[in-house]
Amino acid sequence: MLEVERNGPRLTLRLARPEIGNAFDADLANRLGEALESAATDDGVRVVLLSGAGKHFSAGADLSYMQRMRGAGREANADDARRTQRLFARVAEFPKPVVARVHGAARGGGVGLVAAVDVALASTAATFAFTEVRLGIVPAMIAPFVLERLGPARARRLFLTGETFGAAEALAWGLVDTVTAPEELDGAVDRVVGQLLRGGPIAQREVKRLVADVRFRDPGQTATLTADRIAELRVSDEGQEGMAAFLEKRPPRWVT
Numbered sequence: 001m002l003e004v005e006r007n008g009p010r011l012t013l014r015l016a017r018p019e020i021g022n023a024f025d026a027d028l029a030n031r032l033g034e035a036l037e038s039a040a041t042d043d044g045v046r047v048v049l050l051s052g053a054g055k056h057f058s059a060g061a062d063l064s065y066m067q068r069m070r071g072a073g074r075e076a077n078a079d080d081a082r083r084t085q086r087l088f089a090r091v092a093e094f095p096k097p098v099v100a101r102v103h104g105a106a107r108g109g110g111v112g113l114v115a116a117v118d119v120a121l122a123s124t125a126a127t128f129a130f131t132e133v134r135l136g137i138v139p140a141m142i143a144p145f146v147l148e149r150l151g152p153a154r155a156r157r158l159f160l161t162g163e164t165f166g167a168a169e170a171l172a173w174g175l176v177d178t179v180t181a182p183e184e185l186d187g188a189v190d191r192v193v194g195q196l197l198r199g200g201p202i203a204q205r206e207v208k209r210l211v212a213d214v215r216f217r218d219p220g221q222t223a224t225l226t227a228d229r230i231a232e233l234r235v236s237d238e239g240q241e242g243m244a245a246f247l248e249k250r251p252p253r254w255v256t
Contacts, residue, residue: 018054
């Protein structure tokens with residue numbers, strides 16, 4: 001259901017239900033959430049890579065699971081939705097860089113995962129769609145992350161039509177960051193991971209916190225927050241090591 005592969009500082013979490021397009025149910029969502037929770041406190045993990053086994057990244061929600069939830073009642077469905085919301089938030093708020101490797105189809109919640117990561121790379125053969133409206137529902141749980149990537153006008157159109165769009169559109173609209181030929185996708189992922197491993201792990205954690213903290217603050221609060229944050233990091237052990245390494249023309253300690 002979820003393959004966990006460790007390669008030095010890279011942790012790959014591979015959705016592994018290829019027979020149904022790596023669709024999500026509660027078990028897969030729970031396992032992915034638990035793997036992220038464990039990785040968050042593992043100092044040896046520097047980058048997390050999300051990918052899918054087989055032909056597709058993720059088809060979104062498992063329709064057989066949705067069928068079972070039809071008769072579960074409103075409160076049970078609300079509880080299930082909250083658990084799924086926490087998974088997407090956990091990806092977006094993960095304290096280390098998260099990269100998505102997207103191939104084949106990404107639908108619904110699968111696109112939500114792509115929207116929640118820090119860096120998304122897609123094959124030219126990848127396709128995307130928010131098909132919820134065609135089932136009489138809406139992409140509610142992934143909406144905050146998709147709107148952050150696409151903006152409200154574009155998201156509204158795609159949510160309303162349920163249309164399928166390709167990797168070129170996903171790149172132009174900001175849903176993904178890089179598009180490459182299928183045979184070059186792994187090499188592109190390796191290059192991005194290599195770039196991420198050059199950064200200080202504490203600094204990268206603080207980058208993600210900084211963006212979240214600054215987004216909705218007024219300019220007066222932002223000025224104080226950012227000045228305090230950079231002063232704190234300049235005198236930290238990692239900041240001192242990074243500046244010393246630059247001046248001494250050597251790699252910092254965290255680069256292996």
